[in-house]
Amino acid sequence: MKKEMSFKVAIIPLVIMIAVMYFTIVKLEQGPHIPLIVGTCVAALVAWRSGYTWKEIEEAMYKGIRLALPAVIIIILVGLTIGSWIGGGIVATMIYYGLNIITPSLFLVSITAICAIVSLAIGSSWSTMGTIGVAGMGIGLSMGIPAPMIAGAIISGAYFGDKLSPLSDTTNLAAGLTNTDLFVHIKHMLYTTIPGITIALIVYFILGRKFGKDGVDTADIGQTISVLKESFVISPFLLLIPLLVIILVAKKVPAIPALIVGILLGFLSQIIIQGGSISGAVGALQSGFSIETGNEMVDNLFNRGGLDSMMYTVSMTIVAMTFGGILEHTGMLKSIVNQILKYAKSAGSIVASTVVSCFATNATCSEQYISIVVPARMYAKTYRDKGLHSKNLSRALEDGGTLTSVFIPWNTCGVFILGTLGVHAFDYAPYAVLNFAVPIISIIYAMTGFTIAKLSEAEMIQVRKEDATTVDA
Template identity: 60%
Template sequence: MEKPKKKISLGLALIPFLVMIVAMTFVIIVFEGSPHIPILLGAVVAAFIAWMCGYSWSDLEKFIYQGITKVLPAVIILILVGLIISAWIGGGIVTTMIYYGLEIISPSFFLAAMLIICAIVTVMIGSSWSTIGTIGVAGMGIGISMGIPPAMIVGAIVSGAFFGDKMSPLSDTTVLASGIAGSKLSEHIKHMLYTTVPAFIIAFIVYFFMGLKFAGNTVNTENIDAVMNNLQANFVISPWLLLIPLVVILLVVKKVPALPALTVGIILGFLADILIQGGSIGEAVNALQGGYSIKTGNETVDHLLKQGGLDSMMYTISLAMVAMIFGGLMESTGMLNAIVEQILKLARTGKSLCATTVVSSFFTNVITAEQYISIIIPGRMYAKSFKDKELHPKNLSRALEDGGTITSALVPWSTDAVFVLSTLGVSAWAYAPYAVLNYCVPIISIIFSLIGYSVVYTNKKEATD
């Protein structure tokens, strides 16, 4: 006979989260390990508590599978991004971007330029991952050659990519947030301008002044010249190769789904490797699996171009699976709800409810390591409260993105942060302080909410709060 299921209390719900955080602190900071085991430990504790409260093993197994299922679309994208990085390096696309980037962009303006370029590209294609895996990889090559610290470069790339991901009508998170909240997509995007544009301006100013220290006399021009000469000696550098990323961008703009668009990019990069760069079919195929590598005699170039491949994504894929085991258990057993419900009690007014939603979405990101859940769970839980307080649905959709979409890359064990680590080789622990836009947006959103600026009511009254 099945045991009756008890409602899990706040105290019990916090235990798995606290265990995971403590274990994460020791494993990552003290032992310099990976977050997989601490997250699994948190999942084991969550499963044990749920079992003690009446959930059967078959229930828990189902919750785990449900959690993993949610991350499968991201896993497929990860696989394709790993392949496209390798194909585009071998095909000379990335090296062409690096070469012309070194010629055109000055070191003093590099960080600000990466913010703008990544923002524009992601607004056009709607995918931060695709931008990071292509433009971001090239940007890392350019920036490192200029002597700019990798963490700063990644901070600017992430800021630009997530601005675009948040503001693009093609972005899945943008569409998801507006749909969950019940607001029109156009209204949702316009309402996000209030918090996202000021954050973008702040980020631009910070990167501009940050870049001044790398101007002229502080940069080793001999190193840049050596990199450019080395690239030219080992690859065919041609502006025609830039047509390949342009084709992918145009496909996505024409509303071709991301998977076939990325597949076209992989095929074109593979063909460029063989037909333009003169590589062999065998080497090109092996590079798709194990990643591209080359020995040019220049250590900087060799390091920059040793990237990509299916194998390089396995760390991220395994972490995504582990994170969703924990997230699936926390969500389906009601533990996450128990925590968020207590937070909701703090929101007595419409203004505080908007701010609370931002905090809740970030907190959900920390617990579940997945930005989609950070939009879905608070969105479902707070929708009625927003309606009861006569707040326009676009307040909810904006708060979900300000606290969920934009902060995911700041959580070191999230799928976004691990993707950045796998792709660009820098962890969130290092780049988070430089991801200016990503932490400015939620801060601005909370401040604006509490003072009532841009908080819109359906009854057109500013505040009876």
């Protein structure tokens, strides 16, 4: 017979997983896969001891994996996109013109703004980082700017647009789960997101001042430009390919077919424009593009991409979601959240607890979708009982869930960024300013009551009617 999970029992897999994760990453300097597998085994054992059959535990793991399958497909397509766009000269063209146009001292501000605009238009932080972000890394590195700074600026811009775009899946998910009008939800997020991006841009402006003309080796930039011209056919017409992908997604074409169009055009560009062979173009899709220019920085940047390069990320996603699936579907996560609710009495503490719970879910379940779905289920009734408008919950879910996923190296977002931008979460974390500023702002608002919306008397009556109807049903 299944026993309800107590907090002391439910916390066991998390404590063991985090301890093993710390030892493995910090002491052994190894990846997070094995600690997550250990956590999954412990969670399965705890669930079995609590009365769950192996078939039920197995199904919980499958449910977790199924939730991540859309992300797995996008990860694979981004790997193919990087391979085809590098081989087709598209990335080289973006870097070439970027080096000629963007001032080093304003690069961090510029790349943040560009990624914000693109992500706002297409509603996808991952697609933005996998395309514009890759080119941005090349431009910034050529200017002598440290990779963690560049990655932090790209991430801040990409997540600003993702968070506020009506096309974003996480934005629609948070609004839908809380039964909040989409544009009411987006408008309420402006209170935390606009101050967050303002702080980020100020920080990037200050950081960028050290990379003015006097602090940058222009000879290195000139050499990079020369190597690009020698190694690729540079043409402004190649910029039409990323522009087309952005337009397709902005026109509400789903991300998968839009990326496939970009991959096909990059593949054809490598053969027709760059003069490569069909075998080489297929190889770039499978194992990534390969080139030897004699310039170490250019070689490191362009020898990448392809399906194979994303298998680390795919395997991490699957392993992480087996762990998260058991925690959610056997009631362990619910037990932990219920324990938190015992101490969250005021409206402010409930909102702050939601933000912290979302971050904790990102750290333990390794998937930003779960960090939105589970707290939404757990806290919805509490918000209604306290007379809080659902837009407070939807905003807290995004502030604490969507944005903090990038800080967890074993979260699907952290792993994706490592595979795409080549920078570890612990390295770019101090520079992803928007992503840590917004949750802090959200908690400050919660504790002061600023922008925390209450239900009107008429809305409270309607909520009570809906709750009564649910109970009767």
